[in-house]
Amino acid sequence: MLILGIDTSCDDTTASVVEDGVNIISNIVSSQTEIHEKYGGIVPELASRRHIEMIWPVVDEAMKGAGVGLQDLSAIAVCNGPGLIGSLLVGCSFAKAICYSKNIPLVAVNHLEGHIFSSFLEEPRPEFPFLSLIVSGGHTSLHRIDGFGRYRELGKTRDDAAGEAYDKVSKLLGLEYPGGPIIDKLAQNGDHDAIDFPRAYLPESFDFSFSGLKTAVKIAVSSQQSAVKDSELRTLNSELINDIAASFQAAVVDVLVRKTEWAIKKERVRRVTLSGGVAANSELRKRMREMGEERYVEVFIPSMALCTDNAAMIAAAGYHHFITGNIAGMDLNPKAYLPL
Ligand code: KG4
Ligand code: ZN
Numbered sequence: 001m002l003i004l005g006i007d008t009s010c011d012d013t014t015a016s017v018v019e020d021g022v023n024i025i026s027n028i029v030s031s032q033t034e035i036h037e038k039y040g041g042i043v044p045e046l047a048s049r050r051h052i053e054m055i056w057p058v059v060d061e062a063m064k065g066a067g068v069g070l071q072d073l074s075a076i077a078v079c080n081g082p083g084l085i086g087s088l089l090v091g092c093s094f095a096k097a098i099c100y101s102k103n104i105p106l107v108a109v110n111h112l113e114g115h116i117f118s119s120f121l122e123e124p125r126p127e128f129p130f131l132s133l134i135v136s137g138g139h140t141s142l143h144r145i146d147g148f149g150r151y152r153e154l155g156k157t158r159d160d161a162a163g164e165a166y167d168k169v170s171k172l173l174g175l176e177y178p179g180g181p182i183i184d185k186l187a188q189n190g191d192h193d194a195i196d197f198p199r200a201y202l203p204e205s206f207d208f209s210f211s212g213l214k215t216a217v218k219i220a221v222s223s224q225q226s227a228v229k230d231s232e233l234r235t236l237n238s239e240l241i242n243d244i245a246a247s248f249q250a251a252v253v254d255v256l257v258r259k260t261e262w263a264i265k266k267e268r269v270r271r272v273t274l275s276g277g278v279a280a281n282s283e284l285r286k287r288m289r290e291m292g293e294e295r296y297v298e299v300f301i302p303s304m305a306l307c308t309d310n311a312a313m314i315a316a317a318g319y320h321h322f323i324t325g326n327i328a329g330m331d332l333n334p335k336a337y338l339p340l
Helices: 033-039 044-066 085-102 111-121 162-172 179-187 211-225 230-236 238-267 282-295 312-323
Strands: 002-007 012-019 023-031 075-081 106-110 130-135 140-147 150-156 271-275 298-300
Touching: 002 044, 002 085, 002 111, 002 312, 012 044, 012 312, 023 044, 033 044, 044 085, 075 085, 075 111, 075 312, 085 106, 106 111, 106 312, 111 130, 111 140, 111 271, 111 312, 130 238, 140 238, 150 238, 162 179, 162 211, 162 238, 179 238, 179 282, 211 238, 238 282, 271 282, 282 298
Parallel strands: 002 075, 075 106, 130 271, 271 298
Antiparallel strands: 002 012, 012 023, 130 140, 140 150
């Protein structure tokens, strides 16, 4: 059974053909990083315009790459939220138009549900129940997953998403967008104990908060900037920048790993999956695996291409909607805010 997945929820135009919800036949991602990097973040209007230009070529490439035609598809799965409304509209309208004209069933997939199902696209696959930590530029959440459609939110960020914090700290340090990979790299040459940044553990809940940490980095940077000119910050203090990057990263990773560890204990589950762009972070991957070994918990982390936004995860989740008869109508509308 072949499903075409489509995701245009943020700044990547993506399409993928997946067989039986688990085997990736093709997986195409057209990134918009070049368009947005000069603004230090995603510009929603530019994102939707680029999606309009790219949606057909990306879908065409996914279909040709898989060597299939529209008549071979059992369904088209499209992400209808949460995300940027103008971006979501492009994918949803495109999927609806094809489904209507070719009489193909349409299924709607929540973007977070897609991230959860990215773990099923590679071996070994998790068994239910498991905890799912989603850490991306737009989301940071912890869910308990008991089966398809059986999701319980344990906590989510109260302010910035983890990736958003990385991107904002990168900007504060005069570095580029997206900040996650850059800070990850610089942190490897820094001292993670150099600055004792705050860790918001919020002990009574599984929610997260990263805005205080971002402010603490801002204060640390400002105190240095008063000593040197902004433009010289990087060249004069590359050692300091590495230390700030390492100390910031240690604070983010400590919170993510500790809170996941507490949730594992409370929920009495033996498996945890990690997904979203920040799951590409080298320190988070390492520390989460170490925690798994210490606690005898299986940790599932998809390969980098499946951590960041992709349509294979939408097709994987869409497969379950399709086989359980959860077909969307032509009145499907995208939603910027769409709880799981
Ligand atoms: O999942 P994703 O591709 O898009 C969203 O749905 O947001 O995640 C993008 C986010 C960005 O904030 C980026 O800075 C972050 O993931 N990211 C990383 C790393 N690679 C990407 N954060 C930390 N370390 C990385 N290596
Ligand atoms: Zn995402």
